[in-house]
Amino acid sequence: MNIGVISDLHVDRHQTLKPNDYLTVLLNLINEKNIELLLIAGDISNSYKLTAQFINDIERESGKKVLFIPGNHDYWTTDNDASSVEILEFYMNMKQCLIGKPYVINGDWAIVGNTGWYDYTYADPKFSLEKIEKRKYYGATWQDKVKIDWSIEDRKLSMIAAQQTIKDIEQVKDKKVILMTHIVTHPKFAVPTPHRLFDYFNAFIGTSDFNRIYQNYNVQYSIMGHVHFRNAFNEQGVAYICPCLGYQREWRTAEIENEMRHALYQFAI
Numbered sequence: 001m002n003i004g005v006i007s008d009l010h011v012d013r014h015q016t017l018k019p020n021d022y023l024t025v026l027l028n029l030i031n032e033k034n035i036e037l038l039l040i041a042g043d044i045s046n047s048y049k050l051t052a053q054f055i056n057d058i059e060r061e062s063g064k065k066v067l068f069i070p071g072n073h074d075y076w077t078t079d080n081d082a083s084s085v086e087i088l089e090f091y092m093n094m095k096q097c098l099i100g101k102p103y104v105i106n107g108d109w110a111i112v113g114n115t116g117w118y119d120y121t122y123a124d125p126k127f128s129l130e131k132i133e134k135r136k137y138y139g140a141t142w143q144d145k146v147k148i149d150w151s152i153e154d155r156k157l158s159m160i161a162a163q164q165t166i167k168d169i170e171q172v173k174d175k176k177v178i179l180m181t182h183i184v185t186h187p188k189f190a191v192p193t194p195h196r197l198f199d200y201f202n203a204f205i206g207t208s209d210f211n212r213i214y215q216n217y218n219v220q221y222s223i224m225g226h227v228h229f230r231n232a233f234n235e236q237g238v239a240y241i242c243p244c245l246g247y248q249r250e251w252r253t254a255e256i257e258n259e260m261r262h263a264l265y266q267f268a269i
């Protein structure tokens with residue numbers, strides 16, 4: 001089976017292109033590369049309605065299976081008619097959402113997914129917990145602080161996300177697992193430091209709560225997004241993949257076709 005993975009499409013953040021332009025380019029790539037199953041590791045848009053519509057559109061127009069997990073942006077309360085918890089429930093009711101329902105591909109392989117959450121452990125230790133909890137540094141505010149209304153603090157959320165993932169992975173533990181998160185689970189994908197801002201903001205990039213999952217289960221592929229770098233490496237039998245499209249301002253070229261082709265990662269099982 002030919003699997004395509006991509007993350008951080010942010011289809012509502014381009015100066016001129018519209019979500020439908022992203023859809024067209026993605027559909028062309030799915031077709032050209034013979035992708036049979038598309039995985040999206042979150043941050044499709046800042047609106048849960050647009051995110052859901054985009055997922056449904058890809059599936060309908062391509063005729064291929066699409067599975068996703070929401071990213072932090074997909075939980076933003078931009079539409080102003082639902083809380084982040086209600087938005088999570090909305091996603092969990094979508095057939096394409098992996099949270100709480102691992103997808104069994106065949107007798108050998110399954111896919112498990114969860115947004116994950118950041119637990120502050122990727123920040124430079126020079127920052128106190130009190131300083132990090134402000135989620136504000138050098139005049140910049142981490143936008144989840146104002147756009148997401150979880151009532152649970154971040155480190156607890158990270159633990160809950162890891163526990164939910166373990167519960168899901170237990171259901172398929174006899175199989176080889178493709179694990180998909182939005183939040184970074186390997187520090188190699190943190191923003192390289194020293195960095196004027198990300199010595200601090202790396203607090204909100206990754207988590208260490210998934211470490212035991214790699215130790216205890218047969219994870220073969222680990223897909224994540226969030227950090228807007230594109231990279232992949234192997235470590236101790238796990239292929240770690242970060243296939244982020246990212247924002248237009250972060251692109252090396254002006255052409256969405258180039259960028260999406262470069263971001264989309266493909267593997268076969």
Ligand SMILES: [Fe+2]
Pocket residue numbers: 008010043071073226227228
């Ligand atoms: Fe993102």
